Amino acid sequence: MSKLLSPATILAIRDLQLAARTVVDGFLTGMHASRMKGVGLEFSQYRSYQPSDDLRWLDWKMYARSDRYYVRQSEIETSIDIQVVIDASNSMLHTEEGISKIDYARYLAASLGYLTHLQGDATALSAISNGDITTLAARREARHMARFYYQLEQLHAGGRLPEQANITSFTTGPHKRRLMVFITDFYEHNAEVMRLLDAFAAMGHEVIAFHLTGQQEQSARFSGYQAVEDLETGEVLQLDGNVDATQYTQAWQAFTVNIHRHLMENNIHYRMLSLQAPMDMALRDFLLHYSKIRR
Template structure:
């Protein structure tokens, strides 16, 4: 993966960049919600409101001048700016090259657009954002803290990424990369109060690599949004006749009469997705299934709206 920030002379890449930026903005256009609430009540210089004193409030937060005028205890409140460090983890393994019979593009194109959109959104909110591309047996990280126009940097990196290989065999590789960007981001400025990890993947884990990589995040109580791309042909299985199915990532194949095994495969796929949701859909782990061939923005906006309503 090339270094971020390098200006690419390739016109095709420039066109791809432009298209990706446009797609990313379209995805988040009209989204009234961001990735997280930007302010929370607290004490700061910027006045927000007065609130009546309640037992338990710190006495030092009482506005004594107001007490002198009104002879009642009030607390002076102000909104505190909150910044959430966003880690975008994009599955760039070979399985993301999946493309349904009627699909316009590979799954990775959808993942790229989603990551770009979220990066754009984070940039808008002023949140530090880092990108982690997982593929070819390694995690390649790009921290944008302290950079100008981090969204553009992320766009360029995403535009050049090509899905290949598998998840790293080391289950701690992702955690290490996240910790490193967390450490680098500590010097990026004050106000970063939380971390949000967004994992964009197809969920393909021949040996449980994704489960092993995400488990430490649960232990560390990271807030994780898991955007799982499920193609339409994976839920409808439109294939007919004798077909040789080959996995992009492992080369594993299955020769079968597609019509005869359709029901069995659909049941297995549905059971697998249900098991995934049971395991990864909880208080701090939210799993959202998105159709890469459908309206991505709808799913993305619904997800953001739910988060803001919490």
């Protein structure tokens, strides 16, 4: 992956839509167009254009031959809703090398939104912060994407996760199968994240969980620190220079293994993402499951 697409470089782009386009265009470079455009799409038939149809579905070759407007019906019937859910609780303020989890999450969500909009699918956005949930309903229009990026720009981490989240807060509009993308650090007090993910899966949605972590966080690199603070509870732990790296690493591995095992048992895809790593792995995982749900 080019250094131009490193998280530090991408997050330096203040225009969120421009940053998303940079990530996606860089990811798509070198990939065959037919592999990306209309993934899992099987053409069925044409039908006459209706005023409510998206202009992107028009077949201009058919128009050139017949002087009439037609749309490819299969594209309309197989379009899906994508729901991006961001954990914006206090723990997402954790920062390494100038990159915070919440900023990585915002830019990853913007990139996913840009990619799904290219595919002609409707994208929704939900954020959990300060014990509350805000949701921007799924739409396909360009104006909706402007609101999508605006909501991400205004998103700030704070507070704790709600003890009992109302699942209907995430899926406004007609009930249909969705691709749910949850971006979180999996720090919870009473299985709040796990309960949400389990509920999404029980509703029949395809679910991807992206686990944001930092390299210091994974390897107990706390040299130079006298104490660490739990960003959600405010609890301070004095280090006194006595962090057992081996014991810490074992505890970290047990923590992530338990998460992965639980999600696998519920058919939820799990991917750990380092704050220092480019976002291409997340985009690849997303497209894999995007293709699966469109079959």
